[in-house]
Amino acid sequence: MEYNTQKIRLRFFQEIVYQAEGVEKHLMLDGDRKSDGQVEGVCQIRQGADGDLQITVQVKNIGEKPIFLQDVDYIRVKSRDEFIIDGKTMETWQIYRQGRHKNDIPTICCPGDMDGRLLDGIGGMTETGDQTSTADMDHPVLRSDSMTIFHTADQNVLFGYMTGRESLVDCKIVMGTGKDTRDWAIRCGCSPVSVYLEPGKTFDGGVFVVRSGDREQTLIERYAAEKAERYHARRQLKAPSVFCTWYYYGLTVTYEDVKESLEQIQEKKLPFDVFQVDEGWEITLGEWEPNQKFPCSMKQIADQIREAGMRPGIWTSPFIAHETATVWKQHPEWRLNQKDGSPCLFHMNDTVYYVLDITNPQTWSYFTELYRKLTDDWGYTYHKLDFTRAPVIYEDADFFDPTITLTQAYYQAVKAVRAGMGEKSYFLMCGGLYDPVIGLVDGQRMGADVLSMWVSDINRDGKALPFTVKQNLLRYYMNQWWNNDPDALMVRRQKEMVRNLRLTLGLLNEEEVKTAVVNQYIGGGLICSTEPLTRIDEDRLYQIEHILPVLERKVEVKNLFSGKRFPDTVDVFLPEKGWHSLVKINWDDKEEQPASMVLNENLVTDLMPGKCYLVAEFYSGQYQTGLFYGDMVQMGVIKPHGSAIFKIQEYDPEQPYIVGSNAHYSMGGEIETLSMQEEQLVLIMNHRFKTNIWYRVLLPKNYESESGEVIITVQVDGAGRKECVIPLKKRCQNE
DSSP: OEEEOSSEEEEOEEEEEEEETTEEEEEEESSSEEEOSSEEEEEEEEEOTTSOEEEEEEEEEOSSSOEEEEEEEEEEEOSGGGEEETTBOGGGSEEEEOOSSTTSOOEEEOTTOOSHHHHHHHSEEOTTSOEEOOOOTTSOEEEEOSEEEEEOSSOEEEEEESOOSSSOEEEEEEOOSSSOGGGOEEEEEEOOOOEEEOTTOEEEEEEEEEEEESOHHHHHHHHHHHHHHHTTOOOOSSOOEEEESHHHHGGGOOHHHHHHHHHHHHHTTOOOSEEEEOTTSEEETTEEEEOTTOOSOHHHHHHHHHHTTSEEEEEEOTTEEOTTSHHHHHOGGGBOBOTTSOBOEEEETTEEEEEBOTTSHHHHHHHHHHHHIIIIITOOOEEEEEOTTGGGSOTTSBOSOTTSOHHHHHHHHHHHHHHHHOTTSEEEEESSOSGGGTTTOSEEEOSSOOOSOSBOSOSSTTBSHHHHHHHHHTTGGGGGTSEEEOOOBOOOOBOSOBTTBGGGOBOOOHHHHHHHHHHHHHHOSOEEEOOOTTTSOHHHHGGGGGTOSOOOOEEEEOOTTSSOSSOOEEEEEETTTTEEEEEEEOOOSSOOEEEEEEOSTTTSTTOOTTOEEEEEETTTOOEEEEEETTOEEEEEEEOTTOEEEEEEEEOOTTSOEEEEESSOTTSSTTOSEEEEETTEEEEEEEEOSSSEEEEEEEOOTTEEETTSOSEEEEEEESSEEEEEEEEEEEOOTTO
8 A cells, every 4th residue: 555645655554463372363454355264354545635544444353263453553664665755764754752651751853863852752751750761772662652743854744543442552663773674664553452352343443544744733733623523622721720739748748738738828819729639648549538647527628628719629549559458358350460360560659559450340330439429429529530551551461351452441441430520520630541531531641740850860861840841842732632731830949858758849940940830831731839838938939920820822832843852932822812922941051042033933823924013021021013024033041941931912003012021921811901991001900819010011102101101010919800090191293
């Protein structure tokens, strides 16, 4: 089978790998129907008017005995000479790679360059934010998940799975180490399927597409949008803001910690929507009742959170349980075991847990009842589920029902959780598989646990925060499926550990704090924070005023294929306001970089030639008007590890504009009204913090303040609804 365009040549076939009576067998297809007497494979390939390929593969057991279906490859490319883009073979391309689990590091790398970008894609991160790599660099393999993009200077090819509830999927790029073209290969398909097919039964692997175009953003946007529509994504336009207990208190959290944090949030007037009690409240995982550190009932705590004006949130991990948990005494048959009968073990936080076998439908009823209790009986309507990858990482276990795939079982298990908590609860998934839960969850974590440090004693490269920011940014398009969760913001100053917990440390300098805070803004989804509210310095605490309230944002990471290890340019569009924030990050450890940009659609989506723009930069306080498409703008410098935030807005000299502020990064997105009413400037907002903030307002060209200024500062003091009215006068015509 071939897919050919003016710039692309792709020759491929399909392969079905299965076992019959213990013997591995292979059935090759070429976009057709074939059988070998035991298995029948049917591949259908449709090419649309736009050149897209849509591929489906079905496998039927036509024999008299069960078979074990291992893999169904939709695309097999035997060598690099069989996939050419712009006359170039794959060792020279750049590849945008995703990972199956949140701890994997999505990356954009060149297979022919053994550099840090490639190492990120081959390795990953642990749950606690450290890096890990088990890569075999003598025989490197780059593995992607449901979306992979192959890029050259003028062309992009997207491999994408448009479905995601049938099977685990994999796009495996085998990288050669020599000049022999046979060293290189690509295999994309359902892998591993790992399911028994009884005689007469059929496995349908879903829909796979091949698309090409010269604009990668267009391909990504379309892919994400179609998947969101297919599965009725639950993304909320305005994501919640969350105070979470984990990233300071950890497992040591007590009721007194919760009570103190609630009191401080009210006293300091911190406008969080949700207060989430994280891990540490339970007797043990699987024993979902409060431990001795929580002497009152969890329902009472939910009531106290609600009385404090927030939504009650709670942490659970339903798919694993400690060996002492009651669930194992009542249902030992629910335990997932290895083929030799020993339990599958999941290691976390210095404890070993057993895993529930989610192919057993009885566990689904257990999940539903658990979340009905937490929601209806206790009153928690925000649920964070953690360690949810546990039941899908043991591909060779002895499953209760080996005739359904792990992906199908995972979907049913998560669906059961949603049934228990109800449609009105906010469901934040932390890990596990991405595709099967589109349409079931409201939020999804984008990376490994964060640390409040730039440099750490990790395994590779001595960095911490840059890698979790990278995970957050290179999964930006998933905001179409749910609210992306960048994990908690921590900006405290804390040089010594408290409670013997590394996560209490706060080692970021002033520039690194800027990047940590802006990571929440450019995440495009929910905002989360954890701080010791009685100990944190106020200048660090109120950094959250730069990102709260949570505004609706549409995020695009720009310059994806610049060759840099870490994404450094992000366009944030504010639909309600109609303007953009452009964020630039300086990842360099030593050198300053100019805070500069060129006004064009490569950096800011939808900029148009002929229109006039205003640009202002948050930290420098500089601004310019009368700018046009193609103009260069520079406003100060970005120090190492720091960030710059530009506001780009269409400019009409007859209107007032905010060109500076010490409040929200959007520079005015939180304001309800900024207008001229007769000869007065009117600014109306609901200031949700008790701080004093200011806005620099550029007046319309024919107006000035009573003291003759064309730029005025509007002061807003304290929390509450504010209506600021400033008398103006018309400027003399000869000015």
